Amino acid sequence: MQEYVLMLVGTALVNNVVLVKFLGLCPTMGTSGKVETALGMGMATTFVMTLSSVLAWAIESALLAPFELGFLRTLTFILVIAAVVQFTEMVVRRVSQPLYQALGIFLPLITTNCAVLGVALLNVQEGHGFIQSLLYGFGSAFGFSLILIVLAGLRERVALADVPAPFAGAPISFVIAGLLSLAFMGFAGISTR
Amino acid sequence: MKLFRIRGGVHVEHRKELSSEQAIVTLPLPAWLYIPLQQHIGAPAEPVVVEGDVVLKGQLLAKAGSAVSAPLHAPTSGRIAQIGDWMAPHPSGLTQRTIILESDGRDQWCEPLLPIDDPFAADAKTIAARAAECGLVGMGGAAFPTAVKLDLGTRIKLDTLVINGAECEPYLTCDDRLMRERTDEVLDGVRIMAHALGVERIVVAIETNKPQALAIMTQAVAAGGWSKITVTGIPARYPMGSERHLVHVLTGRETPARKLTADIGVVVHNVATARAVHHAVRHGRPLVARVMTVSGQAVRRPQNIEVPLGTLVAELIDHCGGLTEPPARLLSGGPMMGQPLPGRKVPVIKGTSGILALSAVELHGGPVQPCIKCGTCVSVCPCGLVPLEMASYIRKDRLDAAAKIGVQDCVGCGSCAYACPAHIPLVHYFNYAKGRLSAQEREQRKRDRIKRLAVARADRMEKIAKAKREAMAARKAAAKKPEAVAGSAQA
């Protein structure tokens, strides 16, 4: 049990998927303008990432490994992720129209979110079992959402400041993301084994 | 008596010593009086006199404009010089329809209304009617027509009447002097109002920084043997005088947002209002004069003066020995919630509780600096709001976001701006936001009204066009039929 907790904390905080592995940066920057949007995007991505890493494990162990179809790995994973994202888009469109409106293009773009595919492939690379890949998927998704929401809070506050013209808009967001990853360096070195 | 604590609030230097020991004096009759038609909350009064009329003191000049309004009476005898526009005692510097009365110096009372000899036998309706007839309004500064408040007893079950002797605004000492010098009139008015409202408990709340007033009132109540009245000292902490917070301190009940204190069974009246009720009921005298404090370092001799309504501020200041220096700020009311005046040639009205001429030293002003988010304004806000966040939204023109976090619930007491180390004019931001939001609401209501009109007109035009087409068709049909008819007629 202690090993699972360490895995969760490790993936969420220590080697955070956004700030340490630098995966999934474009949706992070894209949807962290407002906290509500970030919350919606975080939940959607968590759902997709967890489900995809579990399905990826299933396909890997049921289909790819026995028939040595390793070279198909990326293709099948993307197929699965795209299906899951399509399903999520339908759910979000049905559940909350304003969130669907707010996320706009970034909802289907979860398919291209390199963190989702990256986590699935990392699971296979590190030979995680079912529970481990579930936890690994959920942990990194939780880390992704955490950073998304924290960054959204920071950007909403900086939107109220008189940022000098050359820094207004995207540049200041990147400065904030940079300082945030600077702060996350504090967790470097925590052994997650 | 058990007192409760309110959230936040600031300790302001009350600086009442400038005028608290000055007995109330009466102002010598000014030559000209300027009586604005809008001296209260509600519709403005409508004049019943015309230019050239000669009126006696206390005669009706303008009747109430609507149910929530108050009539105006002549503060002195004289001739109506003109009903024109005069600058209002308001920071906008706009003019206002005003009755200009030239006094004849005789100050002769007209025939007073029939005094109600035993008010405790009379029912609430007659007392409320008398208050309405005499043009009584809340003298604490809100100037809400008193008759409407006295009528509440008939519609809602009330159990407590609170007499607001807190006077938490710095400099102002008129309520204090009234309680010390006109104690009987005040207490009589209190008992009449309590009878009209049908309440069993009456609480007179006086801040502990007015010990003499507290002592005199307690002693007078004990002498009178009225068990239902309790006089209590409350901590001297701004904004203790705010209606909802005073009720919370005395009864522990919290007034729901957008509701009156009457909805939780408590009515609050000012000390001066009580005295005005006494004069109206016992002597049939309308509200024609009131006591106000003229103070501030820029005034040579600060005083408490009984002033006929409509007197110009310049006359008041001259009576107090003129100005020692050009004032940094000229205010109507206290320094915390008072309104800056556009000049000295503006009249005092029913709601003016004081005229302050403050020197720059007293303002503790300073350059406005960026907000350092120290959170002092959050801890002092008695309404539990987050002033710095509201102000930063307003600064970026996001009034909807400011409204969402409660800018409409701000009572404008000024504690946050008082305590802000960066001297940010927070209350000014909130007043702008509230004004802008109500203007947007007005525009939206107007757009909806115009949408209804446009839709109605389109339907009407549609109906007319259809009717014309049918008539055209009928006429064409008729044109064809006549040959047949003619044919059949010939056959």
Added chain:
Amino acid sequence: MKAVVDLGGPFAHAPTSVRWIMIQVLGALAPAVLFDLWLFGFPAINLFLVTIASALISEALCLTIAGKPLQPAITDGSAVLTGCLLAMSIPPWAPWWIGAIGALIGIGIGKHVFGGLGQNLFNPAMVARVALLISFPVPMTLFVAPKPLGSVDAPGFLDSLAITFGWHFNLDALSAATPLGYVKTELSRGVPVVDAVNHGASALDLAIGTVAGSMGETSAVLLLAGGLFLIWRRIIPWHIPVAMLGMLLGLATLFHIVDPGRFADGSFHLLAGATMLGAFFIATDLVTSPVTRPGQLVYGAGCGALVWIIRSFAGYPEGVAFAVLLMNALTPLIDRWIRPRIYGRTRRGDPLTPKPKT
């Protein structure tokens, strides 16, 4: 809307101003700073002056680039305070360019990029310290044992110039480990923490400050005194330091009982390292800490927990800087979700329903 009067709102004001607040905070820092300058001798004084000077220079630079007037901003003491806090969190005998670059990063990227005083999201001094720690690990971890002025092996003024401004002067011979650093390295060599703590500096030395470390990591007692002065003057809320120290003490003692060999005890954590400086002067930076009292309690507890986690598990010995930056990142969310209840409304915001009169 035209108004004859320029400004509405209250016309009385409490006798405070931003500059007066900054001056009082500097005053509270003064005893600790003077003691440390005496403790580490001339090189520390040079570095301190260089850091403060470059803080002011970079403030002036940023203001002129932004086209803002120099006057009210430069003298409101915020740049001096940032420079002072930065100087207290870098090794006392570090070369001058560490102080200069740190001040430039702190004032420039830490504050003026966001729009100047009051609008930065992260504590400028900590941004600078962490940036320096990660970019120049060697000079930032070279600490020396205290060499009070006038003591036999304290460097003379000329030597101190060489130390601070000279290139070739290597300090390896003199370097000593900070108490936290010592405990961590011992732990990695398998020595249980309890022995390392007892063998290292005694609790008294830790409290007084006669131990190796940056100026902020020494004189715990003087910093505590300064902090209590600020609380008494109502400049900082007591909620943040109490929550931070309480959480740190609680976690440390709890885990010390569970596994004394692995975790240091509470008093060690409180007295060693920059805990006192962090709790009273860095975490309570008005601009980057929450504005509501309950929010400040959550923020302080978060800082305390993170300090303990980083000190016990992470690679860097001192976690205060990282902990404060991480909690600064959470401050906007804390202020968003932990709000006072509006008078007359429920927590959710709709008006109260009046209690039926019994």
Added chain:
Amino acid sequence: MLTAVGSLTVLGITLGTLLGIAAKYLAVQGDALEAELEGLLPGSNCGQCGFAGCKAAAAALAAGNAQVTLCPPGGRAVAATLAAKMGHAFDAGGTAEAEPLVAFVHEGRCIGCSRCIQKCSSDGIVGAPKQIHTVLSDACHGCGKCVSECPTEGIEMMPIPVTLATWHWHKPAPQAIDTRAKAEA
């Protein structure tokens, strides 16, 4: 090679069918956006946006070939609500806050021809033939059609006067210095 192609097609088919089923259950009715947008517009069909009435304007907005600032009488408030509904970023700075204007009849020049009454889309003008006409400022939203119609140019667009009731404080200047106000005589 065969297993690779086979497994991919099987995977594709199963996922496709699953999505087809899900699409049926989670179907959302037609685009309710247009009706909502029309609800936001003033609805006075004044035509200042260049479309034949508000319904056409809403359709154009929903289709995306119209700007949120297409409605002059609505001013910044309507533009902001439209932008919020459409999810577009809208900076209020762009459209200058148009001072709301109201038509005003100069009695001297009105000959009572009542041609302006037919033109007014919201019955904002009152008058009888050969009598002096007047504008009900509460019913006039400043579309200005009557101005061009009046033969004697007797109608002019005037700003709405500020009264004590509608006056409110201006927004304080960002660094408003709390200087000594001139309390002139």
